[in-house]
Amino acid sequence: MIQPESRLILVYNADGGWLNALKDAVWKAARPSTYPCSLCALTYGYVAMHGRWRRFLLRLPHGKVFHHRDDFAQAYPSQIITLPAILVAQKDNPPKVLVSAAEIDALPDLEALIALVSARLAIPPEALD
Template identity: 45%
Template sequence: MTDLLFVYNADSGFLNGALDAFHKILSPRTYPCSLCAVTYGNTSMRSEWKDYIQSLPVKTRFLHRDEFLAEFPQLQEYPLPAAFRATGKEWQLFLSKTELDSLDLPRLMETITARLA
């Protein structure tokens, strides 16, 4: 079972990804996904984030907004981006949109590490 679930405030698919990349470049202040903004460069996942995720002692999973809403309709009340932690068969909010909006990459990794401890 997945222990941590990170959800982007962006839809899946090549076209959506390309549009998101342009949005981040042209108007970063209005880009709606702070999780994407800090963990991805213009075209790929930041290496420090990728290494960090691989080093975590829990399983991680990433979903786009459309995938998340289809698989977890019971969690649709939470604003995105967000992260959730599995506790048995239940999911609990792990990082809220407000928290993610205020974190840069180093602080995001520090916060995750502290909350997993």
């Protein structure tokens, strides 16, 4: 079981900044099948995080850190992974992949992502209601 003093690191396969956010919103609307960040596609609408995902994250007893690929590369230069990804870090240890890009890419919807993260964190569903 992942310890509560751990933190989740959610890394999007998109660059940060409001201009990039605008570009991504247009891209998701115009050509969603070609959008490269499946984590963004599952957890965000065109401009804001889905309420279900936000509520799920708030109920988790873990810290949360959100990164875009550009600032993640600066924060963790030795961490070479395929994005998007969800990682977990405990105390000062290097983060480990909790949910890989391939796994996120294969998920059909937000509920499947929530179920997978819950299972990996060993959190019973009733604890999140």
